[in-house]
Amino acid sequence: MNSKTFKFFIVEGLKSFFKNGLLSAASVITVSLSLILFGVYVLFSMNLNYAAMQIETNYEIQIFIDENADSSLIGQIELGLGEIENINTITFVAKGQALKQWIDSMADNIEALEGLEDDNPLRDSFRITFKNLQYADETLSEIKAIQGVSYIKNNKDVVDKLVDITDKIKKSSFYFMLFFAVISIFIISNSIRITVFARRREVNIMKFVGATDWFIRLPFMIEGIIIGIVGAIISAIIVSSAYGYFLSTTGVLIETTVKLLKTGQVTRILIAYLAGGGIVLGALGSSLSLRKHLYV
Amino acid sequence: MIFFNNVTKQYENGTVALDNVGFFIDKGEFVFIVGSSGAGKSTITKLILCEEQPTNGSVLINGIDLKGLSHREMPYYRRQLGMVFQDFRLLPNKTVYENIAFAMQVRNATAKEIRRAIPNVLSMVGLSHKSKVKPGQLSGGEQQRVALARAMVNNPPVLIADEPTGNLDPATAFEIIQLLEDINKRGTTVLTVTHACDIVDKMKKRVIEIDNGKIIRDGVGGYNI
Numbered sequence: 001m002n003s004k005t006f007k008f009f010i011v012e013g014l015k016s017f018f019k020n021g022l023l024s025a026a027s028v029i030t031v032s033l034s035l036i037l038f039g040v041y042v043l044f045s046m047n048l049n050y051a052a053m054q055i056e057t058n059y060e061i062q063i064f065i066d067e068n069a070d071s072s073l074i075g076q077i078e079l080g081l082g083e084i085e086n087i088n089t090i091t092f093v094a095k096g097q098a099l100k101q102w103i104d105s106m107a108d109n110i111e112a113l114e115g116l117e118d119d120n121p122l123r124d125s126f127r128i129t130f131k132n133l134q135y136a137d138e139t140l141s142e143i144k145a146i147q148g149v150s151y152i153k154n155n156k157d158v159v160d161k162l163v164d165i166t167d168k169i170k171k172s173s174f175y176f177m178l179f180f181a182v183i184s185i186f187i188i189s190n191s192i193r194i195t196v197f198a199r200r201r202e203v204n205i206m207k208f209v210g211a212t213d214w215f216i217r218l219p220f221m222i223e224g225i226i227i228g229i230v231g232a233i234i235s236a237i238i239v240s241s242a243y244g245y246f247l248s249t250t251g252v253l254i255e256t257t258v259k260l261l262k263t264g265q266v267t268r269i270l271i272a273y274l275a276g277g278g279i280v281l282g283a284l285g286s287s288l289s290l291r292k293h294l295y296v
Numbered sequence: 297m298i299f300f301n302n303v304t305k306q307y308e309n310g311t312v313a314l315d316n317v318g319f320f321i322d323k324g325e326f327v328f329i330v331g332s333s334g335a336g337k338s339t340i341t342k343l344i345l346c347e348e349q350p351t352n353g354s355v356l357i358n359g360i361d362l363k364g365l366s367h368r369e370m371p372y373y374r375r376q377l378g379m380v381f382q383d384f385r386l387l388p389n390k391t392v393y394e395n396i397a398f399a400m401q402v403r404n405a406t407a408k409e410i411r412r413a414i415p416n417v418l419s420m421v422g423l424s425h426k427s428k429v430k431p432g433q434l435s436g437g438e439q440q441r442v443a444l445a446r447a448m449v450n451n452p453p454v455l456i457a458d459e460p461t462g463n464l465d466p467a468t469a470f471e472i473i474q475l476l477e478d479i480n481k482r483g484t485t486v487l488t489v490t491h492a493c494d495i496v497d498k499m500k501k502r503v504i505e506i507d508n509g510k511i512i513r514d515g516v517g518g519y520n521i
């Protein structure tokens with residue numbers, strides 16, 4: 001196929017997109033709706049991954065050492081920890097230092113704490129972070145096996161719960177998105193069907209002058225893809241500006257705990273996903289109606 | 297060239313449109329198919345165009361059984377045929393030139409080939425001066441000439457005309473039939489379905505007469521002999 005023929009297809013597709021006015025608009029709206037949901041899903045997943053990364057690198061557990069451990073045992077524990085593959089950083093916290101921090105945080109009731117320096121109830125500990133939180137359980141049992149480790153303080157349950165909830169939100173938004181995708185494919189296919197019907201004369205002529213299936217179908221496919229792309233543009237504008245608004249409001253609260261991705265960090269990927277999604281919806285919607293109504 | 301080998305066509309609703317029809321049309325022949333309305337004439341053209349398949353028997357074109365054509369091969373087969381219909385089937389929003397060019401674009405002709413071929417066919421049908429006009433501004437006879445130009449622009453070996461004069465007054469109809477004869481004289485096999493008895497009488501060509509799905513006459517002569 002030469003470039004002139006291709007231009008001809010694009011022009012035909014555009015013409016019937018505008019001629020179909022109301023139905024094209026309806027198709028564009030549903031495509032936009034499902035792509036908006038898709039965009040929300042993409043942003044949500046991206047931020048979730050980003051947050052998981054932050055939790056992974058910042059997630060800290062504290063390993064307490066036997067009360068009567070001497071400095072050589074502490075040294076051996078540190079060596080043992082150093083050999084564990086999944087441990088990222090190791091920081092030793094001497095009990096004196098820990099107590100001082102604790103007292104500082106309780107500055108108001110300073111009198112009640114007097115004398116604790118001489119009889120420190122705290123223990124020496126290590127704070128460690130993981131390379132990969134996924135293998136935390138294995139790593140924890142490796143740590144427990146090191147001689148001189150008394151107990152481990154971690155809030156893995158809380159993290160697990162958080163991961164579980166976000167996972168559920170992710171899944172349900174996915175099904176919502178799928179639902180709207182099906183609806184938009186259905187509406188696009190109806191819009192294209194009307195075009196096929198409106199142009200049945202032309203299709204009939206193409207058929208008896210010997211046009212191949214692809215030659216007949218391509219203008220209709222292109223019309224579907226145009227619907228998809230227009231929907232993608234609209235949804236990209238809506239989603240990215242809504243995300244900007246979200247960052248400046250609710251996002252500020254969330255960012256006290258984890259950082260969120262900035263608008264600039266997401267737009268390119270978002271646009272790529274939405275354009276891809278729009279093209280897929282348009283192509284699927286039109287080929288659905290073409291298969292049924294354009295057997296030539 | 298065109299061979300109907302004991303063809304029976306029964307439509308899905310049970311109508312038997314053709315009943316054991318057999319004929320052979322040689323390369324370069326000019327043949328009329330006549331018969332009353334509903335006799336089965338258009339069914340013959342639909343079978344040649346491969347729009348319908350025979351229920352029994354076979355249609356062979358150039359020795360090739362159309363039953364054996366795959367869906368993919370169909371468009372390439374149809375490029376061997378020029379088709380003309382009673383209702384012209386022109387695109388109303390395209391000019392005469394564009395209507396003819398369309399038949400070439402469909403076959404991926406280059407712009408150069410299109411520019412070269414269209415003036416030739418337009419002068420053949422005597423419409424060189426109307427190339428920029430839209431079909432709505434043409435008379436019926438002129439529209440049918442455009443359709444003929446479109447059918448001939450790719451130089452098909454066979455031209456099938458299904459009641460090409462059905463919507464035309466007798467004088468115009470005769471001009472169109474004469475044009476078909478010209479095309480035939482250049483070597484194209486022409487198969488014309490028609491109702492126009494006076495023209496058939498005048499032309500003294502081979503006539504295949506169908507009645508109720510059966511061939512009741514096949515020979516050279518007038519409409520009724």
Ligand SMILES: Nc1ncnc2c1ncn2[C@@H]1O[C@H](COP(=O)(O)OP(=O)(O)O)[C@@H](O)[C@H]1O
Pocket residue numbers: 307308309311312313331332333334335336337338339340
């Ligand atoms: N697609 C179809 N389905 C059912 N019956 C049909 C169809 N096309 C034609 N027929 C019937 O077949 C018979 C022959 O039709 P046709 O070949 O069109 O006749 P003609 O062209 O001679 O007027 C008629 O009775 C017509 O009603």
Ligand SMILES: [Mg+2]
Pocket residue numbers: 337338339
């Ligand atoms: Mg007929």
